[in-house]
Amino acid sequence: MARTLGALLFHDFEVLDLFGPLEMFGNMPGQVQVVTVAERAGPVRSAQGPRVQADHGLPDCPRLDLLLIPGGIGTRTAVENARLTSWLAERAAEVEVMMTVCTGTSLLAQAGLLDGRRATTNKMFFSWPETTWPAVHWVREARWVEDGKFWTSSGVSAGIDMALAVVARLADQQTADFLATATEYEWHRDASWDPFARVHGLV
């Protein structure tokens, strides 16, 4: 039976954080079905301008197997939304894999889901999570970090590499390789590959 992936939308989310991973999961017909969810159903404006339709509001969102949380400048406001972070905490119990890209990690940190866990996030704004949620073991140099069901990734394009690693885990390596080749994507398969930690002065 197909897994249902919920892709979270909020005002001023970052488009590639969301659609990089969805390019991969959305090309697994019969295996993954993508639904979009936001505080309320309807169009949600991205930080880059285009509006994406939320299929469901938080209360009517179907049961999810996978949950994808993008980052973007909108996370600064979204972390203050207790309805949203409570919903994430509630859904964390049911999902098989919870994924964040970029500053989307802050939403899980705010929900308390990463306390005592290893996680990473955008390398350009690393001091914000490090100082705000000190109970998280922030990993400064990593393309992505896996800890239990929580997969967190570095900035924007890192989400694509993480998504392919999740596909390799849930389906198989062959499926992940096929998706990377079909999308002509040079997949960074090594979670420790992270030249941007140095570029942004973290190591």
Add this chain to the structure above:
Amino acid sequence: MARTLGALLFHDFEVLDLFGPLEMFGNMPGQVQVVTVAERAGPVRSAQGPRVQADHGLPDCPRLDLLLIPGGIGTRTAVENARLTSWLAERAAEVEVMMTVCTGTSLLAQAGLLDGRRATTNKMFFSWPETTWPAVHWVREARWVEDGKFWTSSGVSAGIDMALAVVARLADQQTADFLATATEYEWHRDASWDPFARVHGLV
């Protein structure tokens, strides 16, 4: 004054073809403003599931400086839409840069805009354009190809590399470098870099 970029939507477009480049152009506030356009205004379903809102229909689309055309399985139907290909031919006269990603190139070929020009497209389905539009000089090995105002790219993720090259041309190298670093993207700056031509048996 800011340039206006029109991002074309049609049923079953490929999400990363569109949102890879928009990640870059959409993060140039004051320099580029992104609008979405489709045959009719309203939600348009992507091949991966999520629906994106078209701000404008073809008749009420504002004057554009840049036009971005994604690919996806929906191009097979879209090439038969004469209203759409006529609109592209008409808008080609006014824009400064016309960009296609993946099989999106087929729409320009069908509009006759690439006759006698060099162009590239998705490497997995290359025989379709080669046999359908033989008046185009199809380049089998290239990440992207520039010919006059027409920039065409290989499959899916190649659009991101092309977009950064266009940014470097329209703004400057520093802006393109900043966007690549901020999005933690390993930019392939060389238009002749194309391992996928070999993977897909084209060379």
